[in-house]
Amino acid sequence: MDRIVVRGGRRLKGTVRIGGAKNAALPIMAAALLGDSPSRIRNVPRVADIRTMADILSALGARVEFPSPHEVVIDPRGLGNPTAPYELVRKMRASICVLGPLLGSLGRARISLPGGCAIGARPIDLHIKGMERLGASMRLSHGFVVARGDRMRGGEVFLGGRFGSSVLATANVLMAAVKTPGVTRIEGAASEPEMADLAEFLKKMGARIGGMCTHSLRVEGVRRLAGASHTLIPDRIEAGTYMIAAAITGGELELKGARPDHLGAVIDLIEAAGVSVGALRGGLRVSGAGRRRVVDLATHPYPGFPTDLQAQMIALLTLCPGISVVTEKVFPERFLHVPELNRMAARISIEGSSAIIRGVRGLSGAPVMASDLRASAALVLAGLVARGETVVDRVYHLDRGYENLEGKLRKVGALIERVG
Ligand code: UD1
Numbered sequence: 548m549d550r551i552v553v554r555g556g557r558r559l560k561g562t563v564r565i566g567g568a569k570n571a572a573l574p575i576m577a578a579a580l581l582g583d584s585p586s587r588i589r590n591v592p593r594v595a596d597i598r599t600m601a602d603i604l605s606a607l608g609a610r611v612e613f614p615s616p617h618e619v620v621i622d623p624r625g626l627g628n629p630t631a632p633y634e635l636v637r638k639m640r641a642s643i644c645v646l647g648p649l650l651g652s653l654g655r656a657r658i659s660l661p662g663g664c665a666i667g668a669r670p671i672d673l674h675i676k677g678m679e680r681l682g683a684s685m686r687l688s689h690g691f692v693v694a695r696g697d698r699m700r701g702g703e704v705f706l707g708g709r710f711g712s713s714v715l716a717t718a719n720v721l722m723a724a725v726k727t728p729g730v731t732r733i734e735g736a737a738s739e740p741e742m743a744d745l746a747e748f749l750k751k752m753g754a755r756i757g758g759m760c761t762h763s764l765r766v767e768g769v770r771r772l773a774g775a776s777h778t779l780i781p782d783r784i785e786a787g788t789y790m791i792a793a794a795i796t797g798g799e800l801e802l803k804g805a806r807p808d809h810l811g812a813v814i815d816l817i818e819a820a821g822v823s824v825g826a827l828r829g830g831l832r833v834s835g836a837g838r839r840r841v842v843d844l845a846t847h848p849y850p851g852f853p854t855d856l857q858a859q860m861i862a863l864l865t866l867c868p869g870i871s872v873v874t875e876k877v878f879p880e881r882f883l884h885v886p887e888l889n890r891m892a893a894r895i896s897i898e899g900s901s902a903i904i905r906g907v908r909g910l911s912g913a914p915v916m917a918s919d920l921r922a923s924a925a926l927v928l929a930g931l932v933a934r935g936e937t938v939v940d941r942v943y944h945l946d947r948g949y950e951n952l953e954g955k956l957r958k959v960g961a962l963i964e965r966v967g
Contacts, residue, residue, distance in 0.1 A: 551939040553930030554962035559798035561959035565786045565805045566592040566950050567779035571741040573641045574718040575748045576600045579621035580648040584774035587620050595947045599639045633659035644715050647722030650696040658692050673713045677720035680704040701729025711848040712737040724766040725754040733764040739849040740809045744780045751775035783809040787856040794822040794835040795863050805831040812852040841869035846877050858884040858925035864904045865893035874901040884922035887915040912937040917944045
């Protein structure tokens, strides 16, 4: 099994190109099933989750081809099988987002209950409630969600859950509604940029959607959708991870393609921690040369600080003098990186859904274990500044969502390599 070996102490300097957003690519690939002709999606990151989604779409009967490394063409005309099998779904929780397109296209779906990141219980009650509000019948049978939608009609759906709105439940209900007769209103909809990108793609296919980028979507069902061409938005989580890489190493990076308008809360907090961030034409410049300050933060749905950058931000705060408190409001148990960072001589304790971080003068390299995608990134970031060598095991988590992380970091000066 691959491991990543990092030797800390290098200030990063140079340019990193930010790829397309994985979390936009996944629902958009699924949405291609709703067309009656092929769709072409560009700026697709080369990460394992995209391969898994391609395998799921193929299992359902679609034809999926990658004519070039960052481009996928999906021909949905062979779609016929409504079953997304456990062997594929268990690799990636986001597989659940074929539910909406299958109901919209075939009127039925049978999806294994998802697996994915080890970040606490991840229910799908909002997905189920949303489909029921559109008239689908939903039941659980032998580990599968079985959905029938012969008599679906537009309806009113509220998707705000205990932890805020759900991103993929919004994607699912939206994708189910675009070909369902009548008008659907989704209140409490997630407004993440990836959802706006999905809505944009669906509109190119011929869908009628109002209220994009808001918490209140209005969908008017149409009879048919055609395939469309679309270029994905850049990955704001990848961009945020490299912003923190510049900050933690006291380096200076230019992030080509990063969109400051998608990163408001992140820029605000990183600046508050003493890092300077400036807009460039077509990107961002981050300089970590200044004095560090502690910050307190809580994760929230967009436009709040993203849970997907919480672990990386904690890695940075381990080295800020003083005490900071990070509260996780989206996935309250998402702290598996904390014991690993403590093995690297960080001083972090957990109180309920908050991490209390006492800044230390330095981290110490150690063998550590990746537990989920973003936690793994946090361990690599910590390794970039730790004394000596850090070996990150279970790198397959990283490969789910970061394209060539070690190559991109090496190009800007990091001492990092992958070993088999
Ligand atoms: C998506 C992102 C993931 C990110 C997360 C939150 C993709 C592919 N993944 O995941 O990277 O960390 O948004 O920004 O886009 N919940 C329920 N019931 C449900 C669904 C969710 O209670 O039916 C809860 C979850 O347990 C969590 C919160 O709602 O506490 C938000 O989860 P959600 O937005 O659904 O996450 P995902 O869409 O799975």
